[in-house]
Amino acid sequence: MNKIVEKEFFSENVFKMVIEAPEIAISRKPGNFVIVRLDEKGERIPLTIAGADPVRGTITLVVQRVGLTTAKMMRMEPGEMILDVAGPLGKPTHIEKVGTVLCAGGGVGIAPLLPIAQGFKEAGNKVISVLAARSKDLIILEEEMRACSDEVIIMTDDGSYGKKGLVTEGMEEVLQREPVDLSVVIGPAIMMKFAALTTQKYNVKTYASLNTIMVDGTGMCGACRVTVGGKTRFVCIDGPEFDAHEVDFDEMIQRLGAFKEQEKEAYERYLKTVS
Amino acid sequence: MENIAEYLKQERSQPWREELRKSMKAKERTSIERVKMPEQDPKERQHNYLEVNLGLTEEMAVTEARRCLDCPDPTCISGCPVGINIPKFIKKIEAGDFMGAAKVLKETNALPAVCGRVCPQEVQCENSCFYTVKLKKPPVAIGNLERFAADYERNSGNISVPEIAEHNGIKVAVIGSGPAGLAAAGDLIKLGYDVTVFEALHDVGGVLKYGIPEYRLPNEIVDVEIENLRKMGVKFRTNFIVGKTATLEMLRDEGFEAFFVGSGAGLPRFMNIPGENSVGIYSSNEYLTRINLMHATNPDYDTPVHEGEVVAIIGGGNTAMDSVRTARRMGAKRAILVYRRSEAEMPARLEEVKHAKEEGVEFLTLHNPVRYIADEQGRVKKMVLQKMELGEPDASGRRRPVPIEGSEFEVDVDVVVVAIGVSPNPLIPHAVPGLEVSRWGTIIVDKETMQSSIPDIFAGGDIVRGGATVILAMGDGRRAAAGIHKYLQEKVKK
Ligand SMILES: Cc1cc2nc3c(=O)[nH]c(=O)nc-3n(C[C@H](O)[C@H](O)[C@H](O)COP(=O)(O)OP(=O)(O)OC[C@H]3O[C@@H](n4cnc5c(N)ncnc54)[C@H](O)[C@@H]3O)c2cc1C
Ligand SMILES: Cc1cc2nc3c(=O)[nH]c(=O)nc-3n(C[C@H](O)[C@H](O)[C@H](O)COP(=O)(O)OP(=O)(O)OC[C@H]3O[C@@H](n4cnc5c(N)ncnc54)[C@H](O)[C@@H]3O)c2cc1C
Ligand code: SF4
Ligand code: SF4
Ligand code: FES
Numbered sequence: 184m185n186k187i188v189e190k191e192f193f194s195e196n197v198f199k200m201v202i203e204a205p206e207i208a209i210s211r212k213p214g215n216f217v218i219v220r221l222d223e224k225g226e227r228i229p230l231t232i233a234g235a236d237p238v239r240g241t242i243t244l245v246v247q248r249v250g251l252t253t254a255k256m257m258r259m260e261p262g263e264m265i266l267d268v269a270g271p272l273g274k275p276t277h278i279e280k281v282g283t284v285l286c287a288g289g290g291v292g293i294a295p296l297l298p299i300a301q302g303f304k305e306a307g308n309k310v311i312s313v314l315a316a317r318s319k320d321l322i323i324l325e326e327e328m329r330a331c332s333d334e335v336i337i338m339t340d341d342g343s344y345g346k347k348g349l350v351t352e353g354m355e356e357v358l359q360r361e362p363v364d365l366s367v368v369i370g371p372a373i374m375m376k377f378a379a380l381t382t383q384k385y386n387v388k389t390y391a392s393l394n395t396i397m398v399d400g401t402g403m404c405g406a407c408r409v410t411v412g413g414k415t416r417f418v419c420i421d422g423p424e425f426d427a428h429e430v431d432f433d434e435m436i437q438r439l440g441a442f443k444e445q446e447k448e449a450y451e452r453y454l455k456t457v458s
Numbered sequence: 459m460e461n462i463a464e465y466l467k468q469e470r471s472q473p474w475r476e477e478l479r480k481s482m483k484a485k486e487r488t489s490i491e492r493v494k495m496p497e498q499d500p501k502e503r504q505h506n507y508l509e510v511n512l513g514l515t516e517e518m519a520v521t522e523a524r525r526c527l528d529c530p531d532p533t534c535i536s537g538c539p540v541g542i543n544i545p546k547f548i549k550k551i552e553a554g555d556f557m558g559a560a561k562v563l564k565e566t567n568a569l570p571a572v573c574g575r576v577c578p579q580e581v582q583c584e585n586s587c588f589y590t591v592k593l594k595k596p597p598v599a600i601g602n603l604e605r606f607a608a609d610y611e612r613n614s615g616n617i618s619v620p621e622i623a624e625h626n627g628i629k630v631a632v633i634g635s636g637p638a639g640l641a642a643a644g645d646l647i648k649l650g651y652d653v654t655v656f657e658a659l660h661d662v663g664g665v666l667k668y669g670i671p672e673y674r675l676p677n678e679i680v681d682v683e684i685e686n687l688r689k690m691g692v693k694f695r696t697n698f699i700v701g702k703t704a705t706l707e708m709l710r711d712e713g714f715e716a717f718f719v720g721s722g723a724g725l726p727r728f729m730n731i732p733g734e735n736s737v738g739i740y741s742s743n744e745y746l747t748r749i750n751l752m753h754a755t756n757p758d759y760d761t762p763v764h765e766g767e768v769v770a771i772i773g774g775g776n777t778a779m780d781s782v783r784t785a786r787r788m789g790a791k792r793a794i795l796v797y798r799r800s801e802a803e804m805p806a807r808l809e810e811v812k813h814a815k816e817e818g819v820e821f822l823t824l825h826n827p828v829r830y831i832a833d834e835q836g837r838v839k840k841m842v843l844q845k846m847e848l849g850e851p852d853a854s855g856r857r858r859p860v861p862i863e864g865s866e867f868e869v870d871v872d873v874v875v876v877a878i879g880v881s882p883n884p885l886i887p888h889a890v891p892g893l894e895v896s897r898w899g900t901i902i903v904d905k906e907t908m909q910s911s912i913p914d915i916f917a918g919g920d921i922v923r924g925g926a927t928v929i930l931a932m933g934d935g936r937r938a939a940a941g942i943h944k945y946l947q948e949k950v951k952k
Contacts (some may be wrong), residue, residue, distance in 0.1 A: 404744035437836030
């Protein structure tokens with residue numbers, strides 16, 4: 184049982200939740216995630232740890248409502264209990280001093296990017312961040328990202344904030360301008376695919392944090408498998424970060440759609456019960 | 459060994475046993491037919507998840523118990539990995555003392571209701587029974603009787619809680635709540651230790667919960683055993699991944715003085731053939747976990763799983779049998795088992811094979827998939843199978859399957875479940891620097907004490923053996939508990 188101690192909306196469908204999880208708060212590192220099961224009948228979903236306070240014994244999650252479980256979670260309030268929170272899972276990001284790091288975050292992907300950008304900054308790197316979303320209100324954690332970046336470029340699809348255009352355009356601007364030693368991209372699979380193609384042109388080593396469907400998160404089921412460099416890897420134990428130029432994103436995108444119909448049905452059923 | 463033989467002899471010469479032996483001639487006993495386990499009708503059961511085997515009635519159990527000859531040299535015992543005093547518990551049943559029978563079982567077996575259901579008896583105790591070895595007749599139904607006695611005790615509501623030594627305040631951690639961990643926890647708590655079981659998942663029981671289906675082993679039975687351990691004082695911490703949530707070092711700092719690792723062989727293997735990552739292709743672990751642990755087939759639960767008209771399962775072990783029979787229960791019109799050798803080489807228990815056939819499972823032996831074909835959305839729609847023939851025996855002693863060139867053909871499928879085995883769970887070996895592991899990733903231990911290369915770490919079950927059995931895992935857990943006791947007592951003395 185893990186108590187929700189804080190909740191804050193970043194936009195209509197993106198919210199931050201601070202949850203009691205003392206052991207995880209101590210052990211987690213940038214790049215780690217947790218598996219959450221809201222209630223007895225709930226499914227297990229992975230969520231990245233966006234931050235932690237070991238003194239208070241809490242972790243911070245930033246969640247985007249996309250379907251049933253995230254919608255249920257969005258309706259939960261401080262004081263309520265989340266039945267299961269397990270973690271920290273996944274390999275932490277390998278943070279070292281490399282020079283200039285280009286961090287690219289799309290939508291809710293900015294949340295998991297934050298601790299990684301912070302880590303690279305603390306390690307003495309120059310950090311340039313490109314934050315992208317459909318429109319202004321979906322750009323989250325801007326202040327926090329500014330605090331750990333030497334430069335922040337904001338891109339919106341509709342031009343309502345920053346520059347109008349895709350994340351790749353913002354990345355391209357930096358890559359053309361100056362040498363970049365490493366890039367980290369986190370966001371929707373399709374965004375990571377194109378971000379990876381962009382950095383590949385410039386021969387910049389790139390990590391992507393993959394968000395496949397998971398069940399246990401401990402290597403037991405293989406639901407999270409992806410093809411990386413022609414080999415099958417498990418995102419929960421071998422990842423979630425992989426060399427973005429080696430990932431078969433098309434396969435990953437198809438696997439993400441594995442349960443589309445069932446999910447849609449379940450979500451619609453749920454909406455009926457709450458309205 | 460000497461004193462065990464001596465002990466068995468003494469037990470056997472007790473007056474009540476002598477009397478029972480005399481009450482019926484051996485001839486009469488051997489002429490009784492083996493009592494058939496009542497089963498749910500295959501037509502019914504392929505649509506439900508209720509237990510297939512219904513259990514013996516009291517009369518049936520007593521009749522079956524009469525068949526046992528109470529042999530002077532009970533060879534059956536040597537076939538049981540934990541050395542249950544088989545004739546003693548069976549004769550208790552014959553005498554009508556069912557509670558007493560259960561007590562005998564519990565002397566050596568922490569989970570008799572589980573083992574009576576899932577032990578591969580035909581290659582263990584029953585294979586060494588006098589009936590099998592000398593009379594060439596069906597063996598005494600030791601497993602069924604074991605289940606009967608354990609169920610009788612549980613249903614009586616009067617489960618005996620074993621005596622517990624005085625608390626000694628020494629903290630011991632058990633990692634993993636499968637049969638190995640549960641057995642170790644049971645023995646350690648009896649010895650007076652302060653025992654905490656850490657489990658990565660949200661539920662306790664390991665494969666007994668997430669793997670083996672309800673129709674073979676109802677979760678309720680496992681839960682009763684776990685409740686008993688709780689009553690005895692064992693603490694359970696779920697959602698706790700040792701090595702991740704806290705390192706072993708952190709647990710040492712919290713005062714844990716010894717560790718038992720029973721983390722199982724959780725990592726599913728795939729064949730690495732083209733198309734295997736298509737949507738609708740599962741490992742058996744994922745398939746069974748979605749259904750058993752997450753209740754995907756119950757519409758009240760949120761976890762989804764694919765249903766399909768044609769479901770193919772690749773493999774020939776217990777996991778494959780469990781998956782294919784589950785597919786049938788989920789409504790598959792064709793549930794096909796694809797196995798690359800012949801039926802004789804199948805590692806699954808005989809009973810599972812028989813039950814699967816009765817339930818309408820199709821067996822496609824001497825076939826192997828070489829590739830899968832998916833539709834535009836990436837969803838699997840065909841498997842390409844290759845025919846096989848048997849060649850010379852390989853290292854395992856089984857005849858090696860050899861592909862027949864040019865024999866490929868396609869089969870339409872909606873769902874595929876890959877059940878070709880598991881590798882040891884790498885979490886603990888990765889998280890503990892200096893822990894000695896084999897080439898296969900199993901933890902290397904001393905066979906007697908189950909101690910690893912790090913003195914305060916002991917291990918057993920599938921993480922030591924690779925994929926094995928429930929009873930072997932339990933036996934390891936018990937041996938490790940004894941090893942830990944010895945280790946800690948010596949440490950205290952120092
Ligand atoms: C390592 C990891 C870290 C993650 N971190 C975060 C995070 O910090 N914040 C956050 O909001 N989300 C995160 N995700 C994604 C999150 O797990 C999914 O959004 C969530 O499982 C959706 O559940 P649902 O029941 O609400 O939606 P569902 O009804 O299950 O799905 C709705 C739609 O979302 C898509 N979807 C399903 N599962 C996933 C998935 N795992 N990832 C992406 N899309 C999915 C499907 O295509 C589907 O059409 C992470 C995923 C992984 C693997
Ligand atoms: C589908 C299926 C059917 C089977 N049928 C039979 C049968 O009929 N008869 C038979 O005898 N055997 C059968 N087996 C084999 C048998 O179940 C196993 O040999 C046995 O369960 C092994 O027990 P174990 O305690 O070693 O591990 P497991 O039962 O695998 O339990 C290990 C537990 O440890 C947990 N864990 C792992 N790492 C950590 C960590 N770092 N921290 C905390 N917890 C952790 C896991 O989540 C898991 O719950 C079957 C197996 C399967 C999969
Ligand atoms: S535990 Fe298994 S092998 Fe031992 S007697 Fe019981 S059924 Fe037979
Ligand atoms: S070998 Fe068979 S007949 Fe003899 S004691 Fe054992 S179970 Fe009974
Ligand atoms: S989520 Fe099950 S193996 Fe990765």
